[in-house]
Amino acid sequence: MSLTALVVDVAVLALLFLSLARDKEKTFTALRLAFNALKRLLPGVLAVIGVIGLILGFVPPQWVASTMGGERGMLGLAFASLLGSVLFIPAIIAFPLAKSLLDMGASVLSVSAFITTLTMIGFVFLPLESRELGARFAFSRNGLSLAAALLVAILMHSVLR
Amino acid sequence: MRRLRWDLAALAVVVVAFPLLFLTYRERGSRALEASWKYLQEMLFIFPAVLVLMGLFAVWVRRETVVKFLGKESGLPGMVVAVLLGMLPTGPLYMAFPLASMLLRKGARVANVFLFLSSWACIKLPQELVEIQFLGARFALLRLGFTVAVLLPLALIAERLMPANFEEGPEGPWPSGNGC
Incomplete structure (x- = not known):
């Protein structure tokens, strides 16, 4: 796990708690948006991972x-x-x-x-x-x-x- | 018909080609598998966080704020903000696309979104440290300076290439209003 990822994860987690403390409803909306984005982006991300592997391997x-x-x-x-x-x-x-x-x-x-x-x-x-x-x-x-x-x-x- | 789902088409090709290549060329195939596995792990650690950050951004950051700093009236300072935003240490380029899409929907101008993506791609801060280490400060700083100098006019050209209503934003699930 890279340091960048760790820093981003911790920072986002902190923001998430801050958001939760200030407004529960808005936070849930944010999480729902994030989940929708995940569904939308996943095929592309998986394709990219496959292509990168093939390039580096071949x-x-x-x-x-x-x-x-x-x-x-x-x-x-x-x-x-x-x-x-x-x-x-x-x-x-x-x-x-x-x-x-x-x-x-x-x-x-x-x-x-x-x-x-x-x-x-x-x-x-x-x-x-x-x-x-x-x-x-x-x-x-x-x-x-x-x-x-x-x-x-x-x-x-x-x-x- | 809706527009072609490029991502699904690419995924389908990968799903068919990967096992075929793997079975035909075992050694290279395992190297490919190893590389993909490494990237998958890397992605798992950062992707959810980036998505949550975008969700929070969508509900908390007001459209007026984005317009003020990155919108049509933001001028040269707006361009500087776009480059600096892009330089911040975050994920790889494909993480920036949804973020860029949302900036557009929140009222950022096309030129600034272009600058944001470009600086995200090639002049990220942590990467610059590696570039200085391997290619020397002179090479790295020259490349950085030339890149920014070249990108500014190209960003304006990019903006002119887009249809006038493009800043309404491409389709996507992000709310374009205040989200309140």
Whole structure:
């Protein structure tokens, strides 16, 4: 159990008691809303968990590294962005991976695009995001995030070579 | 016909593909199973809390408050609030979608919801500590600065891409009023 989860759990529990003390009825409404949201979100969440498992199990990290490593220039940038968009790796793991890519000779350009697309664009999240915010918002956000990733990568490249 | 349930379609694919792949490639399959199991556990510890937090948010936070800090009139300070909210240490990105949906229904502007989701995804505080540790403060801070600089105009573009009535909010169970 991560520290973040523990802190969030304790904080929410405290808020829940505070809410209960102030207004029982409102608190029950809140819990009912939470339960409805659970029912609505569960299929998407379970699907995401399955997809993440399949990706981590079946896509070897070495392959990720070799595709983006070396002097690939714009091709590396394209590869990195595409990979980052399709793959989902939690940022905490993405940074060590990015470091190893840099060490293996991947460019700052590729690596920075990789980090941003990895964390901001989630093709595996599209179903969930469309369900919550509508397909139009989901596709716009992912498209614009790709633009953001490329822009940030080029800026990083121009400063850090 | 109602709109396609993407989540159910994806779940159906996973339910069919996972056992098939697992039986065909035992070793990779077990690695996949292990990874999914780990994520399932992680989810169990934080998901209920996030849902309860959203429920409490729905009944206690008044629409006027959200409008004041994140609504149409909030301007640049509203954008800063959106980025800072997103940076707070909470769950992974898929936890932010229902929260974003509710912010919209409570009157936040689209640009701010876009900023909230983006900063939630790629410049979370605990993650930044890991980034500094592995890639160095220079890399991390530059990326952070460039990201915020690039996201501000893109958020405004995102807002223009949405239909005018979008801020009424997509369908969802959250009450859009005061909840009182």
